Amino acid sequence: MERQLENKIVLVTRRTRLDDLLARFNTVSQAQFYIEHLGADFSDYVREHERYRATVAAATALLQAFGRLQILDRSFLPTYIFGKQDVIVVLGQDGLVANTVKYSSGQTIIGVNPDPERWDGVLLPFRVPDLAKIVPEVFAGKRATKQVTMAKARLNTGQTLYAVNDLFIGVKSHGSARYTIHAGATEERHSSSGVIVSTGLGSTGWLTSLLTGAVAIATHVTAQPLTFPAPPGFAWNADYLYYTVREPFPSKTSTATLVFGKITPAQPLALVSLMAEGGVIFSDGIENDFLEFNSGTRAEITLAERKGCLAI
Secondary structure, three states: OOOOOOOEEEEEEOOOHHHHHHHHHOOHHHHHHHHHHOOOOHHHHHHHHHHHHHHHHHHHHHHOOOOEEEEEEHHHHHHOOOOOOOEEEEEOOHHHHHHHHHHOOOOEEEEEOOOOOOOOOOOOOEOHHHHHHHHHHHHOOOOOEEEEEEEEEEEOOOOEEEEOOEEEEEEOOOOOEEEEEEEOOEEEEEEEOOEEEEOOOOHHHHHHHHHHHHHHHHHHHHOOOOOOOOOOOOOOOOOOEEEEEOOOOOOOOOOOOOOEEEEOOOOOEEEEEOOOOOEEEEEOOOOOOEEEOOOOOEEEEEEEEEEEEEEO
């Protein structure tokens, strides 16, 4: 096939567990000694690494036939600027797809599972050989896609943070987060272990865990068998989000009735920090990429103005 030079493809990759060990211990033998000293199987790290590197090499050789190819390590995603017409191929785990969606701006993303025997890959429906058919269809605008609704936290400091799966608003330690929460015309002062905002894409993860725990506790306390009225997950492109207050504590200075609800375009959620220090907002489980949420900071939580786009 003739290479189409005007097309640009960005292949997003990640480091393997063995790569991380080598960065820490410098040599394979030292990494092996460390892992086996702990009683783990070092050969599993090697198999994963070799399979991933072979898959990267195969994807690179195939994609070069369709346009200009750039390989991008996930560590550069926060600062990389994707071109409007770029096609993004993600070779990793589900979390790498979600992380790439967060830093994209509407480009079509193709999730490829590098090791189907190891990873289930909910967001990785394709294998490397599939790219020969999918990439030309994406460039031609003939490939079906699915839109992904994202959440957005906007502070009164001017800072913003996007989330593909979920936002966490709370305190970075295991202490209590203190804040005022505003939902519609209702306002409360809270003391809790934080607020989780879930998107449709993330609803089968943290949201499901929260609801499962709440139902199990309520069943035990009431001695009544309780079940979800419907599956907890909701559509990836839904025009709403859910917020859940984790472990709310009622006291003389805090209440606990605004603990679960929807965030819609007509009704955003707002929180004002009452914490002198340690308050944070982070997204998609990446704790080292956070916004400070300390005294006087107001966070408005809304649906993001842009959406992710996944090839299906």
